[in-house]
Amino acid sequence: MPDALDVTPYDALLLLSFGGPEGPDDVVPFLENVTRGRGIPKERLKEVGQHYFLFGGVSPINEQNRVLLEALREDFAAHGLDLPVYWGNRNWAPYLTDTLRDMVRDGRRRVLVLATSAYASYSGCRQYRENLADALATLRAEGLEPPRVDKLRHYFNHPGFVEPMIDGVVEALAGLPEDVRSGAHLAFTTHSIPISAADTSGPAPEHGDGGAYVRQHLDVARLIADAVRERTGVDHPWQLVYQSRSGAPHIPWLEPDICDHLEERHAAGVPAVVMAPIGFVSDHMEVLYDLDTEATAKAAELGLPVRRSATVGADPRFAAAVRELIAERAAVERGQRITPCALGALGADHDVCPVGCCPARTARPAAAGADSPYA
Ligand SMILES: CC1=C(CCC(=O)O)c2cc3nc(cc4[nH]c(cc5[nH]c(cc1n2)c(C)c5CCC(=O)O)c(CCC(=O)O)c4C)C(CCC(=O)O)=C3C
Numbered sequence: 001m002p003d004a005l006d007v008t009p010y011d012a013l014l015l016l017s018f019g020g021p022e023g024p025d026d027v028v029p030f031l032e033n034v035t036r037g038r039g040i041p042k043e044r045l046k047e048v049g050q051h052y053f054l055f056g057g058v059s060p061i062n063e064q065n066r067v068l069l070e071a072l073r074e075d076f077a078a079h080g081l082d083l084p085v086y087w088g089n090r091n092w093a094p095y096l097t098d099t100l101r102d103m104v105r106d107g108r109r110r111v112l113v114l115a116t117s118a119y120a121s122y123s124g125c126r127q128y129r130e131n132l133a134d135a136l137a138t139l140r141a142e143g144l145e146p147p148r149v150d151k152l153r154h155y156f157n158h159p160g161f162v163e164p165m166i167d168g169v170v171e172a173l174a175g176l177p178e179d180v181r182s183g184a185h186l187a188f189t190t191h192s193i194p195i196s197a198a199d200t201s202g203p204a205p206e207h208g209d210g211g212a213y214v215r216q217h218l219d220v221a222r223l224i225a226d227a228v229r230e231r232t233g234v235d236h237p238w239q240l241v242y243q244s245r246s247g248a249p250h251i252p253w254l255e256p257d258i259c260d261h262l263e264e265r266h267a268a269g270v271p272a273v274v275m276a277p278i279g280f281v282s283d284h285m286e287v288l289y290d291l292d293t294e295a296t297a298k299a300a301e302l303g304l305p306v307r308r309s310a311t312v313g314a315d316p317r318f319a320a321a322v323r324e325l326i327a328e329r330a331a332v333e334r335g336q337r338i339t340p341c342a343l344g345a346l347g348a349d350h351d352v353c354p355v356g357c358c359p360a361r362t363a364r365p366a367a368a369g370a371d372s373p374y375a
């Protein structure tokens with residue numbers, strides 16, 4: 001038996017994710033949930049609905065989260081961490097509010113949240129904090145005492161997140177035909193967001209020039225590219241590119257898009273490309289459709305050999321990283337001094353989002369941050 005791992009004052013972990021449809025009848029209501037009040041053009045919604053229908057109306061994200069939950073429970077049990085793990089989503093069942101209600105009924109008072117988004121941005125951080133505030137408000141309106149909710153820091157540069165992606169890129173390179181392998185370029189991809197959202201991502205002093213969102217991705221891309229060079233002995237040129245753009249065409253979003261990038265690399269005589277989706281924690285629909293379907297078809301049309309590297313998913317190293325992050329944060333809450341674990345040039349990100357971090361276009365209450373209206 002391992003020694004018990006003390007994570008006082010926390011009494012539960014909540015895996016907080018996006019949610020996705022689990023069959024054809026779920027697709028339209030799911031997209032309505034996602035886009036409520038967001039002003040996404042109807043045309044784009046129809047198109048994205050088609051992506052889901054192409055896969056039987058099933059997003060891989062829920063199953064990925066179920067597997068991650070199992071991996072977390074196994075890792076915790078093997079390391080003496082007796083912490084119940086719950087799961088709730090922003091846009092599909094199990095819904096966050098229902099899960100939090102269950103948690104309160106189970107007597108949980110100090111909840112630590114793991115969001116399935118590794119980087120700073122409104123969509124990947126504050127929007128989840130707004131969802132938490134909404135859920136807490138609902139519980140309070142029902143006469144329940146809301147628990148205290150904290151959010152784990154961004155883990156983009158944690159070795160347990162980066163190392164599985166290094167392996168993935170090395171494997172993807174090995175999967176390319178030998179004659180083009182050493183000349184392959186690496187295209188690190190993430191979700192495009194409006195440039196205005198990128199520029200205001202992270203704490204206010206870091207705003208501008210792509211903000212924390214772009215800087216964090218560049219740091220991860222550089223870490224992976226450096227490690228791949230060490231492992232393979234080949235210096236593969238790399239670039240950070242974007243995918244899954246939505247919104248109105250006249251609003252500028254981060255570019256270049258992966259498909260344009262493949263075209264440009266092909267025209268420049270690059271013999272092969274590895275697409276590495278560092279912006280996604282697991283195989284989401286964006287990975288399955290935008291990369292494995294659309295970008296791969298574009299590459300085939302060009303005659304450009306491509307491979308897509310694996311996402312982290314439920315890698316045991318990631319589960320271990322979550323346990324380490326919980327233990328770190330619990331120690332901080334107990335007033336102990338720790339050295340947080342992080343790779344790269346940026347260092348460990350903040351534990352508590354400061355006021356003005358990743359602001360919304362229209363200010364709304366957000367929990368688990370310095371501006372939280374909850375304790
Ligand atoms: C940064 C970021 C992440 C990564 C961080 C994180 O993981 O949280 C992410 C994840 C995800 N996004 C997802 C799905 C969608 N996102 C949309 C729309 C948007 N995403 C945005 C950004 C992000 N999104 C933005 C700025 C919009 C525009 C509208 C708005 O300002 O809100 C739309 C509407 C249609 C469309 O426009 O595509 C859908 C269906 C799914 C589920 C996939 C599945 O089912 O497997 C996941 C994991």
Ligand SMILES: [Fe+2]
Nearest residue numbers: 123191244286
């Ligand atoms: Fe999205």
